[in-house]
Amino acid sequence: MKKYCKDFKVVENTSLTPSFFRLTLELDEKLPEINPGQFVEILINNEKDVFLRRPLSIHDVYEDKNQILILVQIVGKGTLALSKVKVGEYLNMVFPLGKGFPLEGEKVLLIGGGCGVAPLMHLSRAFNNIGIKPHTLIGCKTQDQLFSTQEYSSLSTLHIATEDGSCGIKGMVTDHPIFKEDFDVIYTCGPTPMMKAISKESKKKNIPCYVSLENTMACGIGACLCCVVDTNEGHKCTCTEGPVFLSDDLKDF
């Protein structure tokens, strides 16, 4: 897939919780095709201490408006600076990067934890477009960390697990009854321990499980070789061969 380096106009910057925000970024020309699970490398231009671009998952795409939505958790100086961008500013992005989620199966479960829920919106939309309504399972510590539940509900059957039981079932995503059901394919993005637990259970039931990794990287286009993951065929770049991998192909999963 051809990659581009373009300036996007910030048309919305919405604070969702104290640590999560969503950017709506608009291109002044037609967007190329973007697959769910792909990512962008965004240049942070309002913080001198940030040197490298930041790789961020594509949350959703509004093709008719040439808009890309990015869901961001503030975890450091780069994402903190990004949270302060103003509507009307321009952000430079290299996109679309990586291989996304392959659309397989008819009964599918999408599981997101923390900021890992980001690509699942675009994935849900892609499944809807081919006539499949997926199940989405979101896990977080407490209901204060939940957001965009209406949007997820409109594209999928939404299930929630919170560690304190303040919303949905009490426990981890792997404790949720929906996770005990049989699915054709499971897709997950979130903290590594969560994805490993999901992968382990999926293997027991012979369900293919796709995981989306977020290894630190510099270039995002397969040149720096910094973001490698250990696979059954040796080191592979998360940026070009991933970020989505079949968990069976990864060591330690």
Add this chain to the structure above:
Amino acid sequence: MKVIDKRLEVKIKDLNLKNPIMTASGTFGYGEEFEDFLDISSLGGIIVKGTTGSRREGNPYPRMAETPSGMLNAVGLQNKGVDEFCNNVYDRIKHYNTNILVNVSGSTIEEYVEVAEKINSLEKIPGIELNISCPNVKQGGMGFGTSCPMASEVVKEVRKVYNKTLIVKLSPNVTNIIEIAKAVEDSGADGLSLINTVLGMAVDSEKRKPLLSTITGGLSGPAIKPIALRCVWQVAKNTKLPIIGLGGIMSASDAIEFILVGASAVQIGTANFIDPSICEKIIAEMSQYLDRHNLKSFDEIRGII
């Protein structure tokens, strides 16, 4: 059709460069990775990923840490080996109308010689860059570039089997870079690339752990530009070899600083990660500089400091 500015042409031994802008090994893949962002054939040259005798997996993840005005890497020469390069990669990239140089790496003199000999047979590769300065491998690499007798020996042995342009990439992690440069010059090198990354480390105070799996790594980016300039200046004053300067170049003015202290050409490295089309922009700005200063070429200001 782009207008080619003849004023930017430069010669390094038998290499004819359209302009002094090359890409640094390990930051530009095999060129293919950047095809969507710029015209590879507009560059003075590309130096492809460090290539060893056999396939290497490199170091474990994590291999990268962002640092003030730069980054540390500890990739450790991950590559598919010289045979894969000769049999597959070469055929994919040989059509680029630019100087394709292979960065030759190894753990032993025999390995350097083996790789150089195999690359010597490739018609469209007019030169190699002998990497005696990688800080991220346990054996060889920087070990050869930090001792005069060892640097001398590896260059002499490679020279016996390699008859095209032989550039040697030096490490800044030495007490006296002039001595190493002279040893390499006396052993038959045609030119020098300097500098490779500066040995450094980064620590996470919250997790109380190093950020790299290897603890130490190679620092690159604008943070090292003053060190690189100093090394190029010192070596330019003390050897006759043409020098390709690199280390933290992010703009045409950075590149011209290297020319002012004696570099014939420069390499753009880490900057490719920030802006994948930066090399083309720098080339255009180099022409603008000549216009602005009313110069016929960079020969008029090369090494004047």
